[in-house]
Amino acid sequence: MGLFNKKNEGGLMDVIRCDEKEYLIWKWRPVGEDVNSTKKENAIRYGSSLRVKDGEVAVFVYPGEKGNQDFIEGPFDQTIKTGNFPVLSGIVGAAFGGASPFQAEIYFINLAGLIQTRFAVPFFDVADPRFLDYAVPVAVRGDIRFKITDYKEFIKLHRLINFDLEDFKSQIKSAVTKYVKGVVSNIPAEKGIPVIQLERKLTEINDVVEESLKKRLQNEFGVTVSSVDIDAIDIDKTSDGYHNLKAVTQDITSQTIQRQTNANLTNMEETLRIQRESMAQAQRLQNETANLSAFQLEKQAEVGIAGANAFGKMGANGAMGINLGNGGGMNPAGMMAGMAMGSAIGQNMAGMVGGMMNGMNQQVPPQAQNVPPVPGNDSYHLAVNGTSTGPYTISVLSTMAANGQFTKESLVWKSGMANWQAAGSIPELAGLFAGSVPSVPPVPPQL
Numbered sequence: 325m326g327l328f329n330k331k332n333e334g335g336l337m338d339v340i341r342c343d344e345k346e347y348l349i350w351k352w353r354p355v356g357e358d359v360n361s362t363k364k365e366n367a368i369r370y371g372s373s374l375r376v377k378d379g380e381v382a383v384f385v386y387p388g389e390k391g392n393q394d395f396i397e398g399p400f401d402q403t404i405k406t407g408n409f410p411v412l413s414g415i416v417g418a419a420f421g422g423a424s425p426f427q428a429e430i431y432f433i434n435l436a437g438l439i440q441t442r443f444a445v446p447f448f449d450v451a452d453p454r455f456l457d458y459a460v461p462v463a464v465r466g467d468i469r470f471k472i473t474d475y476k477e478f479i480k481l482h483r484l485i486n487f488d489l490e491d492f493k494s495q496i497k498s499a500v501t502k503y504v505k506g507v508v509s510n511i512p513a514e515k516g517i518p519v520i521q522l523e524r525k526l527t528e529i530n531d532v533v534e535e536s537l538k539k540r541l542q543n544e545f546g547v548t549v550s551s552v553d554i555d556a557i558d559i560d561k562t563s564d565g566y567h568n569l570k571a572v573t574q575d576i577t578s579q580t581i582q583r584q585t586n587a588n589l590t591n592m593e594e595t596l597r598i599q600r601e602s603m604a605q606a607q608r609l610q611n612e613t614a615n616l617s618a619f620q621l622e623k624q625a626e627v628g629i630a631g632a633n634a635f636g637k638m639g640a641n642g643a644m645g646i647n648l649g650n651g652g653g654m655n656p657a658g659m660m661a662g663m664a665m666g667s668a669i670g671q672n673m674a675g676m677v678g679g680m681m682n683g684m685n686q687q688v689p690p691q692a693q694n695v696p697p698v699p700g701n702d703s704y705h706l707a708v709n710g711t712s713t714g715p716y717t718i719s720v721l722s723t724m725a726a727n728g729q730f731t732k733e734s735l736v737w738k739s740g741m742a743n744w745q746a747a748g749s750i751p752e753l754a755g756l757f758a759g760s761v762p763s764v765p766p767v768p769p770q771l
Contacts, residue, residue, distance in 0.1 A: 338354065338368065338369060338372040338373070339372065339373045339375065340352055340368070340372060340373065340374045340375070340382070340404075340430055341374070341375035341376070341377075342377075342380065342432035344432075346437065347432070347434050347437070347489070348433070348434050348437065348439055348472065348487075348489050348492070349431060349432075349433055349434075349484060349487040349489070350431065350432045350434075351429065351430070351431050351432075351484070351485070351487070352430040352431070352432065367425035367426075367427060368404070368425055368426055368427070368428050368430070369425045370404060370425070370426060371403055371404060371405075372403070372404050373401070373402070373403055373404070374396065374400060374401070374402060374403075374404050375400070375401045376396055376397065376398035376399065376400040376401075376432070377398045377399060378398050378399045378436075379398065379434065379435050379436030379437075380397075380398040380432055380433065380434060380435065380436075381395055381396065381397045381398065381432070381433045381435060381475050382395075382396040382398075382400070382430060382431070382432055383395055383396075383430070383431045383432075383433060383475070383479065383484065384396070384409065384411070384412065384428045384429075384430055385428060385429040385430075385431065385484065386411060386412075386426075386427065386428050387427050387428075392411045393411065393479070394409045394410065394411045394412060395475070395476070396408070396409075412426065412428075429484070429485060431484045431487075433472055433475045433478070434471075434472070435471070435472055435473065435475065436471075437471060438469045438470070438471050438550055439469065439470055439471060439489070439493065440467055440468070440469045441467065441468060441493045441496060441497060442465075442466075442467045442497075443465075443466060443467065443468060443497045443500045443501060443504070444463070444464075444465045444501075445463060445464040445465070445500075445501050445504050445505055445508075446463055447461040447462065447463045447558075447560060448461065448462060448463075448505050448509070449461060449462075449509075449565070450462045450508060450509050450511075450512065450519050450522070451512070451519070452512050452518060452519045452569060453512055453513040455569055455572055455573075457568075458565045458568045458569035458572065459565045460519050460520070460559060460560065460563060460565045460566045460569055461559070461560035461563050461565070461566075462508060462519075462522060462557060462558065462559055462560070463557070463558040463560075464504050464505075464508060464554060464556070464557055464558075465554070465555045465556050465558070466530075466552065466553050466554040466555045466556075467552075467553055467555070468496070468500055468537065468549060468551070468552050468553075469549070469550040469551045469552075470496065470541065470547040470548060470549045470550060471547065471548055471550060472546070472547055472548070473548040474546060474548075477546045478545075478546035478547070480546070481544075481545060481546045482545075482546070492545075495545070496541065496545065496547070499540070499541065499544060499545070500537060500541075503533075503536055503537055503540055504533055504537075507529075507532055507533050507536050508522070508529065508533070508557070511525075511529055511532065515528070515532070517529070518573065519559075519569060520559070520566070520569060520570055520573060522557050522559060523556075523557050523558075523559060526554060526556075526557055529554065529557065530552065530553070530554045533552055533554060534549070534551070534552035537549050537552055616709070702717060702718055702738075702752075703715035703716060703717050703718075703738060704716055704718075704721060704736040704737065704738045704747075704753070705736065705737045705738065706721070706730070706734060706735070706736055707734070707735035707736070707737075707744060712737075715738065718752065718753070718756075721736075721747075721753065721756060722756050725756040725757060730747065730756070731747070731748075731757070732746060732747055732748025732754075732757050733746050733747070733748065734746070734747045735747075736750065736753065
């Protein structure tokens with residue numbers, strides 16, 4: 325702030341600099357001179373020293389209608405010469421020889437410092453777009469920080485002479501009050517935030533307000549907003565609008581909850597109904613499977629009985645040695661053979677029926693050790709519809725092969741086999757499928 329003079333051939337020279345600690349705009353003047361008191365404060369000697377710190381800019385405003393200006397950005401510490409001041413070179417002629425002063429107002433602009441100011445928006449009405457009849461008083465408090473970055477734009481918008489920071493901050497606060505009121509009033513409609521929940525959405529509202537203020541203050545005042553911090557959003561909870569809006573909102577919330585509850589119950593009932601139907605369907609499928617197995621068992625038993633009857637008739641017609649047409653006598657050997665064959669078939673069919681009844685609802689075991697031991701090594705278990713049946717002797721399997729009930733692809737197993745195999749892959753069974761099993765010829769009558 326002080327004047328630093330030094331003896332020189334041209335007289336006293338000025339050291340032009342700003343020693344203010346906190347400022348936004350500061351006008352330089354010689355020591356002892358009041359601001360705008362005389363023209364002497366604007367008389368700058370050509371050849372004086374100019375010192376501009378980093379983060380500052382010195383603005384030389386020359387008199388005249390054109391408003392010619394030189395901008396000297398810091399850091400700068402040099403003697404004022406026409407080479408450093410383009411506009412000055414056209415003002416100061418060689419005739420002055422550096423001895424005569426030139427007229428200029430010098431302002432220092434702080435580009436580094438942040439200006440913080442508090443703001444408080446008094447209660448104003450905010451309405452929920454769904455219930456416009458119930459406006460609620462709302463107040464907003466906070467602070468804003470700003471600085472100058474585009475100093476040329478700032479100078480276009482403001483007169484530097486007689487610049488007063490407090491007046492400028494008041495202008496900023498007035499604008500902030502107006503803009504914050506507009507933003508918060510539209511928040512319920514634009515962001516879908518209910519009025520009675522504004523206090524809970526402080527951070528979200530702060531972001532919207534900050535974005536709006538940055539653009540508007542930059543355009544209107546030429547300042548850059550660094551941050552906006554809303555401390556509180558106060559709702560007048562004693563107002564009639566608040567009580568009426570809360571009552572209506574609670575009723576709607578209760579109705580919404582009730583509708584959601586009813587919908588959940590309906591969904592639960594539908595889920596239970598589907599589960600019941602699925603269980604019933606599964607039970608029907610299980611019953612149908614069981615009935616199908618019983619039907620197959622019945623048909624297999626009928627085939628076995630028919631086979632036994634066929635062997636019995638064969639014995640009666642000759643295999644047992646009886647020749648009634650010729651008045652012949654009885655053949656005991658033939659009778660014994662027919663009885664033995666009928667007994668064998670009956671026993672095997674009984675075993676087949678018993679095995680199928682015991683294993684009707686059991687899956688075919690993957691490994692041979694799951695099958696119970698079978699007496700005799702020439703008897704095989706037969707897989708029928710995923711169920712183990714038997715054991716059957718080779719003679720019974722031969723009969724079943726002739727009737728088409730036993731094929732090469734049928735799975736069989738007997739003690740000593742590692743796993744179930746197709747019948748056609750077993751040598752002692754492969755011959756059963758070469759052709760139909762020849763019937764036993766009648767026993768010739770005894771002479």
